[in-house]
Amino acid sequence: MSGTVTTPMTENRLLEVRDLTVEFATEEGIVRAVDDVSFHIERGETLVVVGESGSGKSVTSLAVMGLVANPPGRIASGTILLRGRDGAVRDLARLDHTALRQIRGNEIAMIFQEPMTSLNPIYTIGDQIIEAIRLHQGKSGREAFARGVEMLELLGIPEPARRMRSYPHQMSGGMRQRAMIAMALSCRPTLLIADEPTTALDVTIQAQILELIKRLQSELGMAVIFITHNLGVAAEIADRIMVMYAGKIVEAGPARAIFHQPRMPYTIGLLNSVPRLGIDRAAQHELVAISGNVPSPRDLPSGCAFHPRCSHFAPALCDGEIPPLETSAPDHFVRCLRWRDIAQQGSSEERR
Amino acid sequence: MIQYVIRRLIQLIFVLIGVSLVIFLTMHVLPGDVATMLLGDRATNLQLENLRRQLGLDQPIYIQYLRFAIGAIQGDFGLSLRSNRPAFDDVWTAFPVTIQLSLAALAFAIAVGVPLGVVAALRPLSRFDNIVMTVTLFGVSMPIFWYGLMMILVFGAFLDWLPIGGLMPIGVEPPRVTGMSVVDSIIAGDWNLVITSLRHLVLPACTLGTIPVAIITRITRSEMLSMRSHDHVRTARAKGLPEWRVVLKHVLRNALIPVVTVIGLQLGLLLSGAVLTETIFSLPGLGRLMINAILARDYPVVQAAALFTAFLFVVVNLFVDLSYAWLDPRIRYR
Amino acid sequence: MTVTAVTPTARAAWTKGATKLLRRPTARLGAGIVAIFLLLTVLAPLLAPYSPFDQDFAAALQPPSAAHPFGTDQYGRDVLSRVMYGTRIALLSILVADGFGLVVGTLLGLIAGFYGKWVDSTVMRIVDVLLAFPYLLLALIIVAALGPGLLNSMIAIGVVYTPQYARLIRGQVLSVKTTEFVLAAQAIGANRARIMLRHILPNSFTPVLVMGTLSAGTVVVETAGLSFLGMGSQPPSPDWGAVLAEGQGYFLTAWWIATFPGLAIFAVVIGFNLLGDALRDHFDPRRRKE
Numbered sequence: 001m002s003g004t005v006t007t008p009m010t011e012n013r014l015l016e017v018r019d020l021t022v023e024f025a026t027e028e029g030i031v032r033a034v035d036d037v038s039f040h041i042e043r044g045e046t047l048v049v050v051g052e053s054g055s056g057k058s059v060t061s062l063a064v065m066g067l068v069a070n071p072p073g074r075i076a077s078g079t080i081l082l083r084g085r086d087g088a089v090r091d092l093a094r095l096d097h098t099a100l101r102q103i104r105g106n107e108i109a110m111i112f113q114e115p116m117t118s119l120n121p122i123y124t125i126g127d128q129i130i131e132a133i134r135l136h137q138g139k140s141g142r143e144a145f146a147r148g149v150e151m152l153e154l155l156g157i158p159e160p161a162r163r164m165r166s167y168p169h170q171m172s173g174g175m176r177q178r179a180m181i182a183m184a185l186s187c188r189p190t191l192l193i194a195d196e197p198t199t200a201l202d203v204t205i206q207a208q209i210l211e212l213i214k215r216l217q218s219e220l221g222m223a224v225i226f227i228t229h230n231l232g233v234a235a236e237i238a239d240r241i242m243v244m245y246a247g248k249i250v251e252a253g254p255a256r257a258i259f260h261q262p263r264m265p266y267t268i269g270l271l272n273s274v275p276r277l278g279i280d281r282a283a284q285h286e287l288v289a290i291s292g293n294v295p296s297p298r299d300l301p302s303g304c305a306f307h308p309r310c311s312h313f314a315p316a317l318c319d320g321e322i323p324p325l326e327t328s329a330p331d332h333f334v335r336c337l338r339w340r341d342i343a344q345q346g347s348s349e350e351r352r
Numbered sequence: 353m354i355q356y357v358i359r360r361l362i363q364l365i366f367v368l369i370g371v372s373l374v375i376f377l378t379m380h381v382l383p384g385d386v387a388t389m390l391l392g393d394r395a396t397n398l399q400l401e402n403l404r405r406q407l408g409l410d411q412p413i414y415i416q417y418l419r420f421a422i423g424a425i426q427g428d429f430g431l432s433l434r435s436n437r438p439a440f441d442d443v444w445t446a447f448p449v450t451i452q453l454s455l456a457a458l459a460f461a462i463a464v465g466v467p468l469g470v471v472a473a474l475r476p477l478s479r480f481d482n483i484v485m486t487v488t489l490f491g492v493s494m495p496i497f498w499y500g501l502m503m504i505l506v507f508g509a510f511l512d513w514l515p516i517g518g519l520m521p522i523g524v525e526p527p528r529v530t531g532m533s534v535v536d537s538i539i540a541g542d543w544n545l546v547i548t549s550l551r552h553l554v555l556p557a558c559t560l561g562t563i564p565v566a567i568i569t570r571i572t573r574s575e576m577l578s579m580r581s582h583d584h585v586r587t588a589r590a591k592g593l594p595e596w597r598v599v600l601k602h603v604l605r606n607a608l609i610p611v612v613t614v615i616g617l618q619l620g621l622l623l624s625g626a627v628l629t630e631t632i633f634s635l636p637g638l639g640r641l642m643i644n645a646i647l648a649r650d651y652p653v654v655q656a657a658a659l660f661t662a663f664l665f666v667v668v669n670l671f672v673d674l675s676y677a678w679l680d681p682r683i684r685y686r
Numbered sequence: 687m688t689v690t691a692v693t694p695t696a697r698a699a700w701t702k703g704a705t706k707l708l709r710r711p712t713a714r715l716g717a718g719i720v721a722i723f724l725l726l727t728v729l730a731p732l733l734a735p736y737s738p739f740d741q742d743f744a745a746a747l748q749p750p751s752a753a754h755p756f757g758t759d760q761y762g763r764d765v766l767s768r769v770m771y772g773t774r775i776a777l778l779s780i781l782v783a784d785g786f787g788l789v790v791g792t793l794l795g796l797i798a799g800f801y802g803k804w805v806d807s808t809v810m811r812i813v814d815v816l817l818a819f820p821y822l823l824l825a826l827i828i829v830a831a832l833g834p835g836l837l838n839s840m841i842a843i844g845v846v847y848t849p850q851y852a853r854l855i856r857g858q859v860l861s862v863k864t865t866e867f868v869l870a871a872q873a874i875g876a877n878r879a880r881i882m883l884r885h886i887l888p889n890s891f892t893p894v895l896v897m898g899t900l901s902a903g904t905v906v907v908e909t910a911g912l913s914f915l916g917m918g919s920q921p922p923s924p925d926w927g928a929v930l931a932e933g934q935g936y937f938l939t940a941w942w943i944a945t946f947p948g949l950a951i952f953a954v955v956i957g958f959n960l961l962g963d964a965l966r967d968h969f970d971p972r973r974r975k976e
Binding site for chain 3: 366367378492498499504509625632665666669
Binding site for chain 2: 065067097101102103104105106109110112114117118119120121122128131132135136167169180183184
């Protein structure tokens with residue numbers, strides 16, 4: 001079968017992305033939205049991808065889904081290995097459209113940021129849930145409807161059978177997002193990609209949806225890639241965290257390590273800009289937003305792309321070479337030439 | 353929804369009153385005395401007086417309007433000054449011809465315009481798209497009375513494929529039931545008649561449908577393009593739907609809602625164009641009737657034809673709005 | 687108001703704007719056609735090889751040739767010369783009909799917007815009623831009342847175009863009415879209507895220009911259409927619609943009589959449509975993408 005790969009992938013790994021580069025053709029020339037990104041996710045694991053808008057986090061997830069619009073976008077290089085339900089490992093970057101479609105919505109499902117606009121306004125919720133079930137599971141209309149009701153019930157939607165016949169505009173934002181999740185989970189995917197699913201919702205609903213995703217994940221045993229710009233959300237659910245900046249991974253590691261021994265100044269900045277849960281208020285730094293803006297991918301700064309905003313910027317060093325991704329501790333990676341200095345500084349501060 | 357329909361119906365009544373006022377006033381208040389026009393300059397004062405009284409022209413203007421309006425509701429516009437038959441009878445006879453022509457033109461425009469727009473939108477700025485956009489630009493700029501003549505010249509005279517005028521050959525006519533030649537031929541069950549009547553319909557319908565084809569193509573294309581980047585389309589792709597289903601179910605169906613409105617708006621264009629098309633192809637429809645009546649100063653028929661056409665237009669526009677609501681659940685449930 | 691001389695910078699800005707406007711080939715084509723059309727209205731007497739009215743029965747119904755590039759009609763008149771002179775009637779119809787719509791529509795829009803309340807609703811209901819007619823039907827009713835003729839047909843088309851200008855200007859008035867500076871000016875006792883006019887007129891300039899250009903083309907078709915139906919200018923006028931109508935009778939034997947004036951109408955409409963589209967895109971960059 002095309003796309004079957006012999007390169008070994010560790011047994012418990014569900015998805016492994018290697019050296020992924022995604023480019024977009026724009027009027028000002030080729031733009032790299034994702035630059036040489038590698039990561040993996042294990043079965044049942046939750047990986048949180050953190051970054052500001054324009055960091056490449058959403059494009060990475062779209063690439064995994066095979067949903068990068070071409071043109072103007074294309075996967076320039078890299079492999080996206082997925083272990084299917086049948087145990088076979090396939091490279092999604094090289095799979096043809098038909099084979100990709102059988103995986104999409106079936107083994108990998110995705111939920112999006114805007115529950116207001118991500119549902120088609122002119123079809124009922126039921127119509128839109130049934131669509132995927134019939135497509136991937138070959139069920140009859142009635143069976144699919146029953147399955148849809150079951151899913152809505154699982155998501156805690158009251159009167160599920162009636163809700164199946166509702167149109168999106170008749171439901172609240174939180175309900176719509178639940179319906180979106182029901183739709184995504186209806187084929188029992190092994191991997192769920194959630195692209196800022198709670199951003200557009202108010203705080204109490206946010207917490208409910210996060211709780212729901214956590215519960216369903218353990219019940220259904222699926223892996224989750226959770227994309228957010230909010231480290232507070234990450235703290236709630238992450239097993240591992242990957243921080244992206246300007247199309248590159250700048251720090252990655254177990255959630256504990258990222259929260260307690262952040263090495264990259266950008267990560268530290270992000271942590272300082274959100275109230276951290278579970279940390280004594282007095283000990284917590286004052287909230288500081290990172291100054292400056294995300295650079296345009298058309299016009300990246302030389303060297304480390306973060307250097308113009310970095311408080312540890314060392315002239316002639318940081319704006320020279322692009323720093324490599326180094327291992328700072330087992331399973332902990334950081335892209336910063338000065339991470340050792342910063343780590344020392346941090347620990348001396350802690351001692352004080 | 354029911355409230356919406358009722359509100360629209362009330363609006364419709366007021367618009368119709370306005371329309372009838374415009375028609376009444378233009379015929380009565382603008383320069384020129386009807387009695388003099390009818391009898392000519394040589395008429396004696398007595399003759400003029402008599403005719404004015406007979407026509408009710410000696411009454412105050414609002415009484416005249418009320419009489420006109422009450423008559424109009426009953427389909428009574430007075431007698432045609434040419435045929436001496438009730439003016440509305442002439443209108444009623446001509447009406448099916450125009451309807452058949454307009455519907456055929458609209459069917460042609462939708463059948464060609466929507467698929468063309470969809471295909472052009474699949475690959476924007478491709479060679480095919482560029483050709484479609486150029487041709488449709490020419491289409492919207494077409495003076496149809498000239499275009500009709502060109503069609504006659506090429507397909508009628510030069511290639512000799514199709515008849516160049518009339519509803520049917522002289523002396524051939526299906527028994528009149530609806531007044532639409534094609535429908536009557538089908539009712540008569542005579543396939544030769546059906547084919548003959550259809551062949552007579554092809555050139556006029558294509559002529560009248562040309563501008564609508566161009567407009568529908570362009571609007572379908574642009575609605576498809578703007579719909580394509582909507583979030584819900586990405587959701588549909590994320591489900592793993594085949595591309596053709598994404599396009600048909602989640603792009604086209606949504607794009608068709610605004611397209612339907614535009615199709616409805618074509619009706620004004622069709623009823624206007626029908627006047628010219630009927631003239632070119634000598635079809636005895638409403639437009640032709642009206643032109644002849646204006647040229648002969650047959651005012652009862654002008655009024656009857658004008659009011660009836662405007663009525664038709666307003667009512668169909670109402671149906672278009674309602675169908676819009678029916679297609680878009682966001683309006684339906686408001 | 688004083689007339690200020692065009693400063694060099696203003697001229698440079700204008701040149702730059704025009705260059706940008708004409709960057710696309712379709713815009714250049716449109717501007718070119720319109721320019722040729724306007725030139726012909728002026729130069730027709732110089733360029734036309736024959737008089738548009740002189741009859742020459744010896745040369746009747748001749749097909750296109752070197753002497754008569756567009757052929758001759760049933761009276762031996764040169765079709766090319768008639769088409770050239772026809773540009774003047776077409777221009778006149780644009781000025782009269784489009785101008786009528788513009789002036790009357792603007793007045794109605796200003797009145798409706800300024801006075802609001804029942805004045806506004808009355809004017810807008812009249813506009814609704816006018817829009818409730820298929821456009822040619824409305825024109826025909828007016829011609830029927832006024833009597834057929836060139837000027838009457840132009841006025842009739844002008845009435846058809848009035849509602850769109852009225853709506854446009856009313857919208858402008860309403861958007862300016864509630865802005866801070868008008869309210870502030872009112873507070874210090876300045877003449878409100880005058881201040882509003884000074885802001886509305888410049889703001890309305892570009893949409894009116896775009897609308898005027900786009901409707902210029904359709905005005906030409908519609909007045910020609912009325913003439914074709916015998917409702918507009920009458921023979922022996924070289925009005926394109928009238929020439930077409932005359933040519934229709936000889937159409938199957940002498941195709942050239944009707945063909946060339948039709949092509950002229952077609953070209954003028956395309957010209958104004960392309961130019962109008964270019965202007966709209968130029969002034970409203972959001973639309974440029976599609």
